[in-house]
Amino acid sequence: MPNHVxxxxxxxxxxxxxxxxxxxxxxxxxxxxxxxxxNIMDHVPMVNIMPFGMCQSPANPMVAAATAAALGVLTPMxxxxxxxxxxxxxxxTVMLANQPALNKSSMLMCNWAGQISIQVEGQMTHTIP
Numbered sequence: 869m870p871n872h873v874x875x876x877x878x879x880x881x882x883x884x885x886x887x888x889x890x891x892x893x894x895x896x897x898x899x900x901x902x903x904x905x906x907n908i909m910d911h912v913p914m915v916n917i918m919p920f921g922m923c924q925s926p927a928n929p930m931v932a933a934a935t936a937a938a939l940g941v942l943t944p945m946x947x948x949x950x951x952x953x954x955x956x957x958x959x960x961t962v963m964l965a966n967q968p969a970l971n972k973s974s975m976l977m978c979n980w981a982g983q984i985s986i987q988v989e990g991q992m993t994h995t996i997p
Contacts, residue, residue: 869995870972872962874903876903883928883982884920884947890990891916896965901991908958911951917976917984919937919947928980944969950979971996 875892892904893915899905910916922944926932934943955976958968976984 871989871995872900872994873970874900874990878935878988880981880987881984882922886903886921888918888920900942900994907967908954908965909967910945911954913949916985917951925946959996
């Protein structure tokens with residue numbers, strides 16, 4: 869079984885050039901290993917999902933504009949994640965604030981064609997299905 873994801877989890881985007889960390893606000897009042905636990909709704913850019921360094925996705929308008937200005941040479945630009953939909957699939961049997969809890973196998977899609985995955989859960993003692 870995968871581990872429960874919590875505040876401080878290490879994230880990676882397929883279009884980003886650096887890892888980032890998950891920020892979970894303590895509003896759900898549920899902890900795992902004494903750290904705020906995450907659910908699938910912890911996907912808000914610049915609140916829960918921090919930038920991944922530079923973005924290299926041609927679907928990102930800033931990257932597309934910089935690439936066009938460089939005569940077609942791919943030019944990465946600063947990452948500003950756009951994640952309008954929640955993490956999928958989550959853990960359907962463990963509910964946290966009436967939403968499925970977040971586990972390591974969950975993925976998050978960015979509008980700029982990046983796929984965000986969880987590399988390190990933030991804690992290693994509590995597992996969930």
